Amino acid sequence: MYLAWGLMPEGKPLFPFRGPLSTSGIEDMRDGPFRCERAAWRIEIGNEGWNWSANDPYTTVCDFIDGDNNGGTNNGGADHKSEALSGVALVQKLNSVLTRQFRLAFLIEQVEKDPEHAQCRVESSKHFTDGLGLPRPEIAYELSDYTMKGFKQARLAATHIITKLMGATELTDLKPKLKPGSQTVFEYDGQNYAFYGAGHLMGTYRMGSDRRYSVVDKDQRSWDHPNLFLVGDGVFPSTGTANPTLTITALTFQAADVVASDLLKRTVQVQARDPWQGTGVQVNGQSWQLAVCTGGQWTANPGTGMVGAAGHPGLTAKPGYTLPGQAEGALIGRIGTSGAPFLVGNQAQLPRGQQGELQLCINDDLAGRYGAGLSDNQGSLSVEVRFGSV
Template sequence: MDFDFDLVVVGAGVAGALTACTVKAAKPGARVLILDAGNNGLDATQRAAFVEAYQLSPGKGVPTPYADLLNNKDGFAPSQDGVSNPVVMNQYYDQSGTTDLFKSGFQRMTGGSTWAWRGNTPRWLANDFRLNTVYGRGVDWPFDYDELEPYLVRAEQELGVSGDDAEWASLTRRSADFPMPAIAPSYGDLVVREALAGMPPIDNVDVVPITTPQARNSREYQGRSSCQGNSSCLPICPSGAKYDAGHHVGKAVALGVDLKPACVVTKVVPQQDGSSTVVFKDWTTADLAEQSVTTRQLVLALNAVEIPRLWLISGLRNTSDQVGRNLMDHPTDEVVGLLAEPVFPFRGPQSTLGIENFRDGLFRKDTGGFRMTIGDDGWGRTQSPEAALDALMWDKAARKILLTGAKLQEAVNHRVTRMLRFSYSTEQLPNPDNRVTLSDKRDVLGLPRPKIAYRVDAYSKAALTYGHSVAHRIWQYLEGTVGATEIAPAAPAGTYKGSGHLMGTMRMGTAAADSVVDPSGQSHDHPGVWVVGSAVFPTGGTSNPTLQLAAVTLRTADALAAAL
């Protein structure tokens, strides 16, 4: 039978773009198509327009640069209940009746959520892949760190990761150096690192800030500039020094991969011979008529919410009953304060230093591991400079002006230049009751929206409490040494934020009875259908998932190329 394509990839984020590039490079004659819901340009002109939109907007939220994608003629119209596409955030989910809220959203754009990520790419630790064997928690991965390590090297090279080899030598085994030297710490980083150099261990754990590996160029790399220190890299890097998946989408197109943007896949129909029919709608067309293509191999490269949603809409087999289950994030929070002297944040990336020593230890039998971030972005999500100005100028409750003129300027300068935060992102165990199913509510294309059931369990809540305790003790030490004022000393009462790390729901494993895909990423139930990205993660690990998902994707792409 003659198929339209040898490979169709659904989704143009990191996983989808890397898959298309890898397969096309290995098999130049293969006919490869990427279908993506986004419709944003990937050239310098489009980036400049996004940057200008962000700079001119009085608000500085994650969707700010992309606001014009929401309601113009090239985007989805808002639905009656206010849910808009293609930039999709938390309000898109149906979370009625859930215990806690799943607080992480995503961007429906070509390039995926790399249009809004921080760029942090620390490696997972060896024990993150064997959590059950070592600590009796969660499950083990079907392969270990050593087997994935060569792909981590490739992933770092593909994304362009900067890091300090010496600082990470004791944490993770490496077979190759980082592609680039580490991003230079800011002045505030140097002040804090020097202040913490004499701090006694906390619970026998050394508090040692080290450089955070980042997919951000410390020098020119793969045609992208070095970091210019713009400080607005979340959500968008003005210079393009921070990696986004548009880099590999463009590379794929240059290799001969076909790209169809503005196309939402509405159904996949696997055939007995391993091929598939892929049904989609181009949302820029007036009639929204369904179209279809046939393919020898199919890769689902959406995220951990959208892949199970499409799987369930398509009515695909689910022998393991694991499709949509085990949704994970890294629940996070922060403790903020003011240093006695100015440290001048907002220069360079949001963070260049982290504390990694609380990610692993015997405590993980009872409490999740966590990594800590030292912020260069003031008070992070606790209070922006804009909100600080507003709080000093206006008493909302009393509806009264507080400060104006020179006194206001002095107060803002005093606060903003001394801001510092310590954040902690915590491990979350896979829980089959944390799941994605189909809602009765529909999106603007008439498809069921994802219904999410979610809660943060005692393991993660204990990690949040412990992370807060560590941050609090660090602030106490700074208060007694360099002078500092902690602003949020009270222990959190179950509070958390989302990290934007959508993981789980399409578990990888060796047996069809308890996993959705095999160790290569191919469906147990539907040979010829593959899944890439963090949806296949059996556990959530103790740090950002992007580097790991890129490595696992490259491993799958090699197997897929061999299958072609």
């Protein structure tokens, strides 16, 4: 994160230090063609004055009491020297300065230069152990050129917004010093940049589609232990411009569906010769549930051969069939004994808003209006009913 802060002109107070830490932001630069060259960012507009950037109001209060200038605003005395105030003068000065403070935070996208040869990682230390003699975790972390370019543009944008658009005085430290062992300042394109963490710990047990390069799969299930789910922003393989909360929530719901399905899923056999068949699965009308064909073959027309849950290609069910207009021989379902039939096929979301037992059957002439009805049907399908969404 790139942090910038400024002081509005006299007579233009913003009255920070009230309400949430941030009440608004600028989202327009979170995406665009520029991302092929540099990192994106979103701008968070702070509402806590310089609390983050300078530990205010405490720093400024102490500055004007002690005659220091650690916050950068106590230089208005004689010969621009710091002044020590008390009484009414102190109150008036603090009221003037603290009500005009604001800060901008640029939440910058982070992407590895070569994700398959990651430089940002956690590994077992070869040098440090804990009290039991076990290796301590050791963090390797660096910013890619792509991300550092984003920092450069963030600084340019911050200075433009503060000085040109707002007419304010910028007090951001534009020349932070590189110190031995320092991990919060870097040099890029001839300038030094300080970066900050926003308190969101992301990564370390990344998710992916290949167990060689990830710890969990897309459902946050451990590759090594199928009954272990690691849920949280530790699964992020990279980070964009936003705080992780909503993404964590979405991933948690996804993992919860999988866990519930593992515990509560049911597999049933659906026979081609039988009419509506109960599955024992009660649908409550609110949860997201799926019916998925996992195997088998059947036919509603022996002359055209055996087919799967999608039914006979090219044969459309006639009027009078259970679900006219859909493929003859397709897997269909309904909720309860009076629910409207719907196509399941190879996979379908169960309709919400209906309650009752899920029933399944083959899309055929159940009443025998056109001939043999179900009596000449053959085969069966295995169908798994589980929680989740398509």
